[in-house]
Amino acid sequence: MSELDLIRFFRKYPQGHPWLKVGPGHDCAILKWDADRDLAFKIDQIVEDTHFVLAGPEAASPMEVGWKAVAKALSDIAAAGAEPVAATVAVHLRKGLGDAWARELHGGIAACCEGYGLALAGGDITSGNGPASVCVSMIGQCTKDGAWTRGGAMPGDVLVLTGQIGGSRGAAKKHLIFEPRIKEARAIREAVGAGVHACIDVTDGLSRDAGHLCAESGCGVEIDEAALPIHPDALAMEKAGQGEALEHALGDGEDFELLLAIEHAAADRLLAGWKLATPLTRIGRVTKASSGRTLKRKAGAIEALPDRGYEHGT
């Protein structure tokens, strides 16, 4: 049973709870809470040897592990278009990591919480023989417009991407230390409100995550190769003979950028008025489901978008 099978299996749980508006299958669960503002609720974990390693050339520092654990959950809150409020953290310490390691881990967790205005509300710690892991749960508050989900993209929408994509495990190790797109999500929300039809954060790779969006929205996508804002680390990897930059842009996981489907006129307005330093790029369009997922090559040919990407936990 692969992780994806199991996730599907978990989704079968009956969801007829009166407060649950959006359940498993999206970046955050959305619960009805106050009369006018929903609550976003998320759990996420990172595990040694799956999401980070502690030895060798790619070793993460404990500060980086703590940061990544919190930032990864923040990225899901951003993808729901919500404002982060509070986090709780459960840590499993592998025996032998030592006090200094634990203290620095805490430093990374606290730094990310403080940087994003999160209350670090509680935690739990165990130690044992297993790989180290950090599990973060987070709650956020939605605006009166409600949450963004993976569903709702419509043919004719524009696909917009924050930041640059690919090479997350390259020189900058940006899968470890990254800025989740909370500020960018807020700016997009304020600029176009309900013009955002769907959103997902890129964790499994652009191609695969575009597929998740298509599956939940019942649509297709066409991604424009010429428009892709490829990260310099992906270009450097190509130069070093470590695979094509395009492959990295489409397939690398853990970019933690936002992929949004935005109503056409709203997207035009948004892109024209964009003032933040983080790039915001039109990378394609939403199509009918029957068109599938396609890649428009630079020379103009339309190819099927390969279903490659990072499958967590395998």
Next chain:
Amino acid sequence: MSELDLIRFFRKYPQGHPWLKVGPGHDCAILKWDADRDLAFKIDQIVEDTHFVLAGPEAASPMEVGWKAVAKALSDIAAAGAEPVAATVAVHLRKGLGDAWARELHGGIAACCEGYGLALAGGDITSGNGPASVCVSMIGQCTKDGAWTRGGAMPGDVLVLTGQIGGSRGAAKKHLIFEPRIKEARAIREAVGAGVHACIDVTDGLSRDAGHLCAESGCGVEIDEAALPIHPDALAMEKAGQGEALEHALGDGEDFELLLAIEHAAADRLLAGWKLATPLTRIGRVTKASSGRTLKRKAGAIEALPDRGYEHGT
């Protein structure tokens, strides 16, 4: 660094968040949310070989593991006097446990959520070489009276305990399959409202948890040996030569009963009108901090209450 040291260390994080009313150190974090109802927020994890074993005479079934993970967090929601709303679950599967195991684990998680009216709102699954673990995050809604915490017990209060204590790892394996005291907490709240001054759920052992309550409230306690509702499993263990029943009652962890400090007249009223099947027992009283934690023996002698109990993660 022991787990308790680390927990202390984690508490040092500055708590000056405008929404955070009660932070680390209590059974749940309490956040200001709506105008009139606070939100209780909790994370908890159970880890193979620390909180359950999968082989040998004490082996837990995957159903039991799933139930325990959810029920343990529910016990904290009960200790905050809150109503459970939603849970998210992060599972780490040890490779080799297999599909049927995962499915049965999910069955235990879902059964406990359904039994307590919780929305199973989301989840995350990884697999790897480590021990299996289940991390549960939960949110609950407080009443207009606010949450119960470990702070607030006052000399003269009555100590009240739900259920029977000790022998949680005895024949009934009640550390695995137990009913968290949500219904009992609700009945107590409805009967005496603000008459409850403090509450904790018994996870580290009655003696140690009474100590947590004293530490947060700035008080002492006197527990009356003759009044202790000792569980039949603890009595059976004494008979089988596995330690004194009193030792089990004071020191065993994971009883998941509620220990409350209740204003004297309110406690009288509560106990006189108690109608639920779960026993509710006056087991002692709150004293001044300078009196320390004491045990009144059956013969009348007053002894210091030993600081024994189950230390998680060691």
